[in-house]
Amino acid sequence: MRLIILEDADIVADWAARFVLQRVTQFAPGPDKRFVLGLPTGGTPLGMYRKLIQFYKEGKISFKYVTTFNMDEYVGLPRDHPESYHYYMWNEFFKHVDIDPAQAHVLDGNAPDLVAECARFERLIQEAGGVHLFIGGIGPDGHIAFNEPGSSLVSRTRVKTLAYDTLEANKRFFGNDISKVPRQALTVGVGTVMDAKEVMILITGVHKALALAKAVEEGVNHMWTVSAFQQHPQTLFVCDEAATLELRVKTVKYFKVTITPVCLAVPEAERFDHPSD
């Protein structure tokens, strides 16, 4: 596990986009060799998507041979509702790049059989050969995707009832009316994300500081599901200074002195190569 501490949310977005650019470029995808990317929604990754769109327009990256799997989707929200994750992904990212819509997978929260839909999603990931890079965000309660506190750390894609903290955190997208936030979601499991070859989790803002501290300084704990990634062989937590406020000085110094300068000091083309822990 590596913790990359950057100055602010804009720099985190830029760093994350460059990381994706580098991984996709290194992989050199083609018709018989697709790069498989796991994607999050929420406010945190928006800057990264904007930067990736810019890279695409500048001809630095193509998504033609990239297959994507999104982490989660609300249950029962119409696909064209402005807060559905389908709508978010299409408007914030997919429609701006050359991705094949048939290869951009988002769970269907309106499927007649939600259990079958979750099984189908797991099967599609398997058929794609697994995820090369899963990008995630977290809630202030340390959930990854919609794996709420208490979720099994070996869980697979399934229906989850949302925790009160999540409804509170997400009501800002529903006119600040908690009663309008869907009560359930489909989500990849912790185990689904753990199967990815590499994981990058973006954490910004002081409201995520406690979750980051629980994620990296305390033991693996199903009440802070993102902490499971301490046991993943290749996970990067990329955060801003504000998110470090609950960390020990010792932790911050260790990662700033020993990790970040190494990543930033090397030539751009060689950045982000890190051995697994």
Ligand SMILES: N[C@@H]1[C@@H](O)[C@H](O)[C@@H](COP(=O)(O)O)O[C@@H]1O
């Ligand atoms: N299910 C999503 C998560 O996948 C996301 O990571 C989280 C954080 O969102 P934000 O980046 O807006 O804080 O929100 C929701 O709960």
